[in-house]
Amino acid sequence: MEPSEILDHVRQLIADHSAGDPDKWFYANRFVFARLQLDERKTKSGVKKRLFAAKAACYRCSQPFEVKKGVNLHRLDQSRGYYDGNCVLMHPHCHEEHHAENAARESATDTEVIPPANGSKGTLVKKSKVYDDAPFTYWWDIVPNFTNKLDQYEAVEFFCKDTQLRCRVSIEELKPFLTEDRQTSRGDGNWGIKVNNGHEDELAFEPAPGGKTKWEYLPVTWT
Numbered sequence: 069m070e071p072s073e074i075l076d077h078v079r080q081l082i083a084d085h086s087a088g089d090p091d092k093w094f095y096a097n098r099f100v101f102a103r104l105q106l107d108e109r110k111t112k113s114g115v116k117k118r119l120f121a122a123k124a125a126c127y128r129c130s131q132p133f134e135v136k137k138g139v140n141l142h143r144l145d146q147s148r149g150y151y152d153g154n155c156v157l158m159h160p161h162c163h164e165e166h167h168a169e170n171a172a173r174e175s176a177t178d179t180e181v182i183p184p185a186n187g188s189k190g191t192l193v194k195k196s197k198v199y200d201d202a203p204f205t206y207w208w209d210i211v212p213n214f215t216n217k218l219d220q221y222e223a224v225e226f227f228c229k230d231t232q233l234r235c236r237v238s239i240e241e242l243k244p245f246l247t248e249d250r251q252t253s254r255g256d257g258n259w260g261i262k263v264n265n266g267h268e269d270e271l272a273f274e275p276a277p278g279g280k281t282k283w284e285y286l287p288v289t290w291t
């Protein structure tokens with residue numbers, strides 16, 4: 069059985085169980101969701117424990133950890149799971165730097181264009197992997213020189229590689245967030261767009277360093 073079939077199956081079981089009762093649906097859905105997440109967290113905490121026991125240092129800066137709290141677990145091969153041999157530990161700021169370095173390269177390669185059709189312009193699809201143990205779950209960077217090309221498109225779709233869910237934002241909606249005063253210090257002054265933890269139904273537009281701008285949120289629908 070494929071993962072999507074497993075999901076369909078579970079959805080059907082929950083629908084049968086709740087038989088149209090929204091309270092029952094909510095409880096059963098939340099129960100299954102929370103316990104599956106817990107299974108993943110348990111796997112991760114086991115790997116983390118063993119790395120600490122082996123006196124692992126930070127993968128990036130090679131310094132030992134003074135406190136265990138807040139240390140990030142990172143998968144070396146992001147297409148593989150959490151298990152010993154594919155995981156290392158990093159300080160939270162080292163982890164962030166590590167991903168920031170890769171972000172420009174990833175944002176350049178992880179795009180796809182849906183060509184124009186029926187008189188409408190094309191759509192740009194930007195893809196993000198899932199980020200674990202970070203204050204955000206997904207992260208797309210937009211490079212400044214790309215803004216010259218924005219008008220070739222009708223919309224940008226922000227795509228999550230793990231769930232295959234995407235949200236569509238028109239160029240008109242996107243443009244007001246891509247201003248000079250909101251450019252970050254990454255790459256050529258990339259704009260950072262994230263899904264922050266606790267804000268799953270919104271795209272979060274990263275503020276510029278220095279505190280002159282704030283996080284801005286745009287409500288979106290994932291399909």
Ligand SMILES: [Zn+2]
Pocket residue numbers: 126127128129130131158159162
């Ligand atoms: Zn470090």
